[in-house]
Amino acid sequence: MAYQSVFRTGLFKGQVALVTGGGTGIGRCVAHELASLGATVVVAARRREPLEQTCREITENGGQAHVELVNIRDEESVDTLIRNVVAKFGRLHLLVNNAGGQFLSPAENISVGGFRTVLELNAVGTWTVCRAAMLHWMKEHGGIIVNIVADYFNGFPLMAHTGAARAAVDNMTKTLCQEWGKFGIRINSVAPGTIISSGMQNYPPPVQQMITGGFHTENPSGRLGTEAEVSSAVVWLLSPGAAYVNGACLRVDGGSSLSKAAMIPHPDDIPIKAFLGYSDASCLGERDIPPAFGELLAQYAAKKTTSKL
Numbered sequence: 001m002a003y004q005s006v007f008r009t010g011l012f013k014g015q016v017a018l019v020t021g022g023g024t025g026i027g028r029c030v031a032h033e034l035a036s037l038g039a040t041v042v043v044a045a046r047r048r049e050p051l052e053q054t055c056r057e058i059t060e061n062g063g064q065a066h067v068e069l070v071n072i073r074d075e076e077s078v079d080t081l082i083r084n085v086v087a088k089f090g091r092l093h094l095l096v097n098n099a100g101g102q103f104l105s106p107a108e109n110i111s112v113g114g115f116r117t118v119l120e121l122n123a124v125g126t127w128t129v130c131r132a133a134m135l136h137w138m139k140e141h142g143g144i145i146v147n148i149v150a151d152y153f154n155g156f157p158l159m160a161h162t163g164a165a166r167a168a169v170d171n172m173t174k175t176l177c178q179e180w181g182k183f184g185i186r187i188n189s190v191a192p193g194t195i196i197s198s199g200m201q202n203y204p205p206p207v208q209q210m211i212t213g214g215f216h217t218e219n220p221s222g223r224l225g226t227e228a229e230v231s232s233a234v235v236w237l238l239s240p241g242a243a244y245v246n247g248a249c250l251r252v253d254g255g256s257s258l259s260k261a262a263m264i265p266h267p268d269d270i271p272i273k274a275f276l277g278y279s280d281a282s283c284l285g286e287r288d289i290p291p292a293f294g295e296l297l298a299q300y301a302a303k304k305t306t307s308k309l
């Protein structure tokens with residue numbers, strides 16, 4: 001094979017990309033990146049002002065952008081969005097399902113209504129957009145879809161609803177990859193870890209402090225991620241370079257999904273129980289850690305602080 005030096009500054013030239021939630025945070029960044037690589041970008045969400053701001057920024061940079069309003073929880077609104085895009089631009093090549101979110105809560109405090117809301121926004125909402133894009137354009141012409149999920153892999157402490165919703169989207173992505181490949185549709189998901197984005201402003205100040213100042217930096221990369229680092233993965237999955245990547249979930253999390261168990265510290269006032277053996281009268285931790293074991297743990301802890309294990 002002969003290599004040629006081709007600078008593809010217009011990687012997505014002539015292509016139309018729809019980014020939901022494209023007025024803020026990760027979606028805004030994805031929109032900028034795609035526009036800078038030549039795509040005509042449609043940013044869609046509920047609030048007009050942030051969308052128009054993103055649109056202005058892109059246009060001032062020499063790119064092409066357009067605003068559409070949508071509530072992805074409303075089927076009719078989604079249908080209108082996709083029909084509008086196809087009517088205005090005559091095509092829809094790329095779709096980024098980025099709109100979504102949730103609230104932080106211990107699982108036991110999430111009402112059924114709250115759980116349903118988050119599932120409807122993230123799982124049903126993403127499905128609704130995928131379905132409409134497929135029916136109104138991609139079934140006939142093909143297309144490429146990226147769904148934003150989250151680091152749900154080992155459960156999602158304090159976000160049981162979104163963990164369930166994002167797992168659903170990831171699984172749906174794998175199914176659609178297999179069912180819709182015949183239409184020329186390629187579909188993947190991206191799972192961001194904790195990202196410094198406008199989305200963090202949705203959380204109360206103590207939570208923001210917890211996120212920026214504490215355990216969220218305790219991952220193999222020692223820091224939070226940036227919007228650009230997530231966008232870069234999205235752009236790659238949309239690009240011809242990822243033509244053979246289908247049904248995958250790309251984690252952009254600094255390695256945090258490998259080490260998330262430490263998120264919820266065990267309270268000091270609850271005794272740690274351990275399995276003591278079926279032959280033990282108390283069997284499944286009916287009594288506290290036995291002193292000898294406690295002693296052993298203390299030795300281990302001391303060793304840990306004085307030497308590199």
Ligand SMILES: CCCCC/C=C/C(=O)SCCNC(=O)CCNC(=O)[C@H](O)C(C)(C)COP(=O)(O)OP(=O)(O)OC[C@H]1O[C@@H](n2cnc3c(N)ncnc32)[C@H](O)[C@@H]1OP(=O)(O)O
Pocket residue numbers: 100101102103104105109110111112113114115117118121150193194195199200202211
């Ligand atoms: C720890 C760091 C991890 C970082 C990883 C993730 C980061 C991100 O995702 S960044 C975030 C991006 N943006 C957001 O998350 C904001 C999006 N949030 C929302 O848009 C809303 O909160 C919503 C969609 C999740 C809910 O909005 P809405 O439909 O307006 O909700 P309602 O007020 O109608 O309530 C419906 C239902 O939900 C319950 N509920 C709503 N908010 C809370 C809350 N803060 N705490 C507890 N429960 C809540 C509410 O009580 C209703 O329940 P029922 O009354 O039982 O029907």
Ligand SMILES: NC(=O)C1=CN([C@@H]2O[C@H](COP(=O)(O)OP(=O)(O)OC[C@H]3O[C@@H](n4cnc5c(N)ncnc54)[C@H](OP(=O)(O)O)[C@@H]3O)[C@@H](O)[C@H]2O)C=CC1
Pocket residue numbers: 020021022023024025026027044045046047048050070071072073098099100101102121148149150151191192193194195196197198199200202
């Ligand atoms: N930041 C992080 O650490 C992580 C973020 N994520 C996910 O990445 C995505 C982007 O998040 P981020 O940029 O950080 O946060 P933002 O809150 O800035 O982005 C969420 C976007 O979704 C849009 N949106 C919300 N609900 C709807 C709706 N019903 N219909 C249409 N649009 C809607 C919002 O616009 P509007 O309100 O105008 O509708 C907003 O632009 C979200 O799905 C988020 O949950 C996942 C893991 C980690």
